[in-house]
Amino acid sequence: MYRYSWTEFGSDFKKITKRLRGSAWKFTSIYCASPGGMPLAVCLSIYLGIPIQKDPPSDQNKKHELVYDSELLVVDDVANTGLTLGALHLAGFFIVTLFRNPEGNVTPNIYMHDKDTRYILFPWQSEKAKVKA
Numbered sequence: 001m002y003r004y005s006w007t008e009f010g011s012d013f014k015k016i017t018k019r020l021r022g023s024a025w026k027f028t029s030i031y032c033a034s035p036g037g038m039p040l041a042v043c044l045s046i047y048l049g050i051p052i053q054k055d056p057p058s059d060q061n062k063k064h065e066l067v068y069d070s071e072l073l074v075v076d077d078v079a080n081t082g083l084t085l086g087a088l089h090l091a092g093f094f095i096v097t098l099f100r101n102p103e104g105n106v107t108p109n110i111y112m113h114d115k116d117t118r119y120i121l122f123p124w125q126s127e128k129a130k131v132k133a
Contacts, residue, residue, distance in 0.1 A: 030048075030075055074093045079108050
C-alpha cells in the first residue's frame with residue numbers, strides 16, 4: 001500500500017494549478033468523475049473560481065449520451081482501468097488526475113504520478129477503504 005499524504009497533495013495541487021494557468025484551455029466548470037476525486041475538484045473549484053457540476057454533460061433527449069464541452073474540466077484521483085474516465089476520454093474532455101495507471105486505457109491531459117501495483121491510500125480515506133476497493 002502507498003500512503004499518499006496531504007503534503008504530497010498540496011505540492012501536486014500547486015503543480016496542477018500552474019499547468020492549468022499556463023495552458024490555453026479556459027474552463028467554466030468542473031465535473032468530478034468519482035468520489036475519490038472530490039477533494040481535488042473542490043480545491044480546483046475554489047482556486048479557479050468555477051463551479052462543480054453534478055452530472056456529466058449529456059444530450060437532454062438521450063440522457064446517457066455524452067455531449068462534448070470544451071470548457072468542462074474533468075477531475076479524478078486515479079485514471080486506473082478506464083472504466084470511470086474511458087467514455088469522457090474518448091469524447092475528448094480535458095482530464096486531470098493525481099495518478100494514472102501506465103497500463104490503463106486513459107492517459108489524462110495532466111497527471112502527477114504513474115501508479116504502480118500498490119493500492120493508494122489517500123489522506124481523505126480510512127484504512128477500511130482498502131478493504132472495499
